[in-house]
Amino acid sequence: MSVETSAENKLNVVLCWHMHQPEYCDRPDGEYQLPWTYLHAIKDYVDMAAHLEAEPQARAVVNFAPTLLEQLDDYDRQVRAFLTRGKKIRDPLLEALANPVLPAEPNSRLQRVKECLRANEKNLIQRNPPFVRLAEMAQWFIEHPDSALYIGDQFLVDLLMWYHLAWLGETVRLTDPRVQALIEKGNDYSVHDRRTLVEVIGELLSGVIGRYRELAEAGRVELSVTPYAHPIVPLLLDLNCAREAMPDVQLPLLEKYPGGEERVRWHVREGIRTFEHYFGFRPTGCWPAEGGVSTESIPYYQEAGLRWIASGEGVLRNSLAQAAVHHVDDPVLHQAFRVADNDVVCHFRDDGLSDLIGFTYSSWHADDAVANLLQHLTNIADACQDKPEAVVSIILDGENAWEYYPQNGYHFLKALYHGLAYHPRLNLTTYESLLADDLKTEHLPRLVAGSWVYGTFSTWIGDADKNRAWDMLGDAKHRFDQVMASGRLKEKQQKAAERQLAICEGSDWFWWFGDYNPSGAVSDFERLFRSQLTALYHLLGEEPPEYLAHVFARGSGGTAEAGGVMRRGAEAN
Numbered sequence: 001m002s003v004e005t006s007a008e009n010k011l012n013v014v015l016c017w018h019m020h021q022p023e024y025c026d027r028p029d030g031e032y033q034l035p036w037t038y039l040h041a042i043k044d045y046v047d048m049a050a051h052l053e054a055e056p057q058a059r060a061v062v063n064f065a066p067t068l069l070e071q072l073d074d075y076d077r078q079v080r081a082f083l084t085r086g087k088k089i090r091d092p093l094l095e096a097l098a099n100p101v102l103p104a105e106p107n108s109r110l111q112r113v114k115e116c117l118r119a120n121e122k123n124l125i126q127r128n129p130p131f132v133r134l135a136e137m138a139q140w141f142i143e144h145p146d147s148a149l150y151i152g153d154q155f156l157v158d159l160l161m162w163y164h165l166a167w168l169g170e171t172v173r174l175t176d177p178r179v180q181a182l183i184e185k186g187n188d189y190s191v192h193d194r195r196t197l198v199e200v201i202g203e204l205l206s207g208v209i210g211r212y213r214e215l216a217e218a219g220r221v222e223l224s225v226t227p228y229a230h231p232i233v234p235l236l237l238d239l240n241c242a243r244e245a246m247p248d249v250q251l252p253l254l255e256k257y258p259g260g261e262e263r264v265r266w267h268v269r270e271g272i273r274t275f276e277h278y279f280g281f282r283p284t285g286c287w288p289a290e291g292g293v294s295t296e297s298i299p300y301y302q303e304a305g306l307r308w309i310a311s312g313e314g315v316l317r318n319s320l321a322q323a324a325v326h327h328v329d330d331p332v333l334h335q336a337f338r339v340a341d342n343d344v345v346c347h348f349r350d351d352g353l354s355d356l357i358g359f360t361y362s363s364w365h366a367d368d369a370v371a372n373l374l375q376h377l378t379n380i381a382d383a384c385q386d387k388p389e390a391v392v393s394i395i396l397d398g399e400n401a402w403e404y405y406p407q408n409g410y411h412f413l414k415a416l417y418h419g420l421a422y423h424p425r426l427n428l429t430t431y432e433s434l435l436a437d438d439l440k441t442e443h444l445p446r447l448v449a450g451s452w453v454y455g456t457f458s459t460w461i462g463d464a465d466k467n468r469a470w471d472m473l474g475d476a477k478h479r480f481d482q483v484m485a486s487g488r489l490k491e492k493q494q495k496a497a498e499r500q501l502a503i504c505e506g507s508d509w510f511w512w513f514g515d516y517n518p519s520g521a522v523s524d525f526e527r528l529f530r531s532q533l534t535a536l537y538h539l540l541g542e543e544p545p546e547y548l549a550h551v552f553a554r555g556s557g558g559t560a561e562a563g564g565v566m567r568r569g570a571e572a573n
Contacts, residue, residue: 010427011334011381012391012434013420014347016310017398018287019045020065020230022508025074025090026528027500027535032091033528035115037071039167042204043408044399045072047169049211051413052221057421059428062212062398063224063287066274067503072208073278079202083195097160098198100191106148109156113138116163120403124166127406130186131162154188161189164197169204170410176200213279222430225275225283227267229502232460234294234449236260236267236505239470241294241449245318245456252467254474258481264297267502268304284432285309287395289507290460291349291452298342298447308345308431310395311447312569314455316348318448334380334390336434336441345441347431349395349452351569353377358396358566362404366411370419374426381425389440391429395452400565453567465513465553469529472552473504475545476533483540497539504532513553517564522555 024034052058075094081087082098089095096103096112103109117125117138125131138159141151165173165183173179178196185193215221227233234241237260242249257263268286275283285308286301293311301309313333320332337346353376361369377392384390402409420428453459460466480501483489489497509532512525530548537544561568 009381009385009388011377011384011425012427012429012439013377014061014391014393014395014429014431014434015059015420016061016063016224016287016393016395016431017048018063018065018226018395019068019398020063020226021068021071021399022230022506023067023071023503023532024528025071026531027539030090033531034524035091035093037068038075038091038094038201038205040399041072041075041208042164042172042201043167043169044402045208046204046211047171047402047408047410047413048398049208049215050169050171051417052215053211054414055417055421056220057428058417059220059222059421059430059433061222061224061285061430061432063226064212064275065226065230065289066228066271067230067506069209069274069278072205076202076205079198079205083199083202093160094198094201096156097164097194100194102153102156106151109151110141110145110148112156113141113151113159116159117142119163119166123403123406123408128162128166128183130158131166134159134162157189157194158187161194161197164201168200170408172200172204174410209278216279216281222285222432223275223279223283224285224287224431225271226287226289227264228271228274229267229506230289230508231263231267231502231505232290232292232451232457232507232510233264233267233288233297233300234292235457235461236264237294237296239461241296242457242461244294244449245314246458246462249458249462250464250467251461252470252474254471257470257474258477263502263505264300266498267505268300268306270502272304272306284435290511291315291395292450292457292460292507293346293447294449295340295446296449298339298344298346302342302344306344307435308347310347310349310393310431312349312450312452312455313351314452314570315447315450318450318455319444319446322448323445334384334392335387336389336391336439337444338441339444339447345431345435345439346444346447347391347393349393349569351452353392354394354396355568355570357394358401359561359568361412362401362409366415369412370415373416374419374423377423378425391434391439397566452569454569454571459514459567460507460510463514465515466510468552469510469513472533472547476504476536477501479537479542480540483542488541493539497536500532500536500539504529504536512555512564515554515556517555519555521564522553523551526551526553 021037024032026033078089082089089098093115119125125135178200216223236257239251286306287310291311339346405412420426450456509525509529512522534544534548
């Protein structure tokens, strides 16, 4: 039996992409320890903007973490300063590409060689035959480090060039004749070639924020925000809230994060201020870091004037079970809620559909993948045909999935936006638009505290290494409070220390600690976490504790799914 389609019985669908990188810039010298911000910018952020620009009927919510916006701006300034004044770039990998004078010391050269193999083997290296040959030689040097003195200039130049060419977005590779000429050349790159590529990178970095701002001003994208440094807000408010979804969890020695309420207000306030600085307007909604929510966290968003937040399916299901709500079928997931006596609208991620994009469709033909997704959505539309308030939230990482797709997901994303925008049964929209249409909501008496990952906080607390990190952070916060109360810091010093504390409160450090993560990534983030805490003590004029000189988390040495950068919303059966 056919269903007559009208505006009233179209199923609302929201695509929400979360763009986020933690603070990789180490203090006090301001050097970037990892290159992921600028690499994702020239690949994933520009590609996503290009796909949205190319499909006028497409709509999406794009969420930016404020610390990411600041780093994008910093990289833009650095590259422009290099190109106009020859000023050194404070990222060793990008500086090696840009500076005509290559690193001279063999170990420095070997380190750059290692960094140039940090790329998806199949989709970023194997698709480029010259890169394959260079990568094979690079691997030999890595396996024979005593031979690093034989890493020649031209080899290192060509490897740096191909690494950055491989990381360019597919829309850039398809449209920029300078990039096409460099790819065609294949090897024996000159100083001029290197400068040309740096100019391309600079243009891409310079345009990222403005392109999304223009899309938002045209009403084609809704931009949303995350609290400033991406902290797990409910845990800052109450570490014990982790027990709501994990009653038997082992918590840190730290009983309560000191001054958590004021820190949450600071992160929300500063996040909105940073967002306004770059985009010129106040956001309507917020993706709390990692979809981490609790009943007690919602008023902080409401008092800041935010009108919607979102979290994971597991949080909703845990909350419905606790409230003994009789609705337990899937259509309940596709519904907006208000919690307790708060006005903020809460949306919940469809884990199944979101994880299909994040993990499954990367190995499918793009047309088959999109057809499968549209069939799932049509089935939901059938189940919700008498519920005009129904909304399906597809929420996921906007940057890490695409290197697992051929051509950086180019064909999939192109087909996805077109298929959703023109489907007769679907209304591709944004949360802001749904608010404007006065979307009907259901009521929840309270939320069971948790995140989009499994509906719990297990990714950030409960493991011995994660708990140790919380205790270290708690020590630093106690010292911060003592110094601030002493009044010995000048206003500028106070603000610097306050921002550095926020960086230390970010969620990413805790994400990576734990023996299920690959040891290489754990080492990078463990070292940077200790470095950030050390920088905080120095800004406070205090001696760092001895334990910050010692490694406390090492990881498993295994290979996590998607390299550990992404998680599924629900645990695999």
